[in-house]
Amino acid sequence: MTVPGYRHDLDLATRLADAADAITTARFRALDLAVERKPDRTPVTDADTAVEDAIREVLGAERPGDDVAGEERGGTVGATGRAWVVDPIDGTKNFLRGVPVWATLIALVEDGSPVVGMISAPLLGRRWWAALGEGAWGRDAAGERRLSVSAVSSLEDAYVSTTDLGSWTEHHSRERYLAFVDACWESRAFGDFWQHCLVAEGALDVAAECIVNPWDVAAAQIIVTEAGGRFTDLGGQARYDGGSALSTNGLVHDAALTLLRT
Template structure:
């Protein structure tokens, strides 16, 4: 059964995702798309800000007592109370280059822990969601299915993904990540939200990122754990706020952390 209190939050997250999709699909590949750079040199489009503003407007009406933390408009989730953590477009570089792999990420965090996650990728025709105690699910043209992580038990049989290999040089250790790829059966760079969703689906066994923001992985944490997997930062702490991320099927988590240890 759904944990009491979340049965109303998940339908709201669905409404927020629908509102986001209406904006992002209309602006994708738009000839008049406005693009600027934030202080950290990452790109932001008018679609990013429009999505976050639309979601915040709905939440102001539906959940006026909840905090909101978003990539574009700021705010903090805090360690107590309820907060919605938003990434209006995860994969903005893909979005502005016309690559259809991007998504809106919506998470409800309660007392510092993600309890509802919604990931919507309209150009992939996919949506993933989870709420604490009620499992993880995805939908596509074939319908809705419940998710479960893989049963792979050895790194030598594992399928691994990351985002940008170059970030490992600056934020962790390129050599350690390459050691992990060598320990695994196969590696790819599906990147961003999608790799964590693929871990939850059982298509991938590991997804590692050496640099993330809270809004990048809050929804992924509840999705992966509700699918039976494990989520942590690269120190092993089960948090979406650690600045790094490792999703796994659970069986491989400690082995992967051991390889990535500085």
């Protein structure tokens, strides 16, 4: 399903996701789950580090020339070359509280842009993936299908997902957040990876985050854009490392940016 240049990379991303799912599902709701806090006060579990270490081991053996940047072990992505960007468990707070909405996020970035994305949420029974030029795909209990964004063309008809109000107050603008939500038809806070995947599926029309790290959205960017949508930071730049994220069906993107820009 992918272009020849990325077929083997997507196959590898699939195997990495399979390995991650085996670790995370075994540790979910484990009574001996070890939890620590990072300097930014966000939690990290032994499952987070185990997944990233397993992914790095495979990449070291199969793609020794590629860089790796992960949430737990660090690393950087250069403006040129290839780098794998990994979030071992996106939604760690859900994971440690027993909420099944979390996923492993894997992206291949080439010359600064994501070209392969894989998001696997085993407790939801869902997986989403994409490769440059070959569309976005998803799999659930009903089978595998190609993804396409919605055709909603007005914010007043848009179904939107954002993050909690406190984040917008601290990192962006409470007033802009409220103006944006008030302009839309309906709002929810699915959060993290899931809201961007729902945009790619056409179930949502907009997903907005005022603060993100590169590993949070690198895979989401290629999946949303390959589904026909648009992905930028809140400044309107089409980048995954701008510190914020806005994914839409494309038709309502400019209107959303106008309301969210400070």
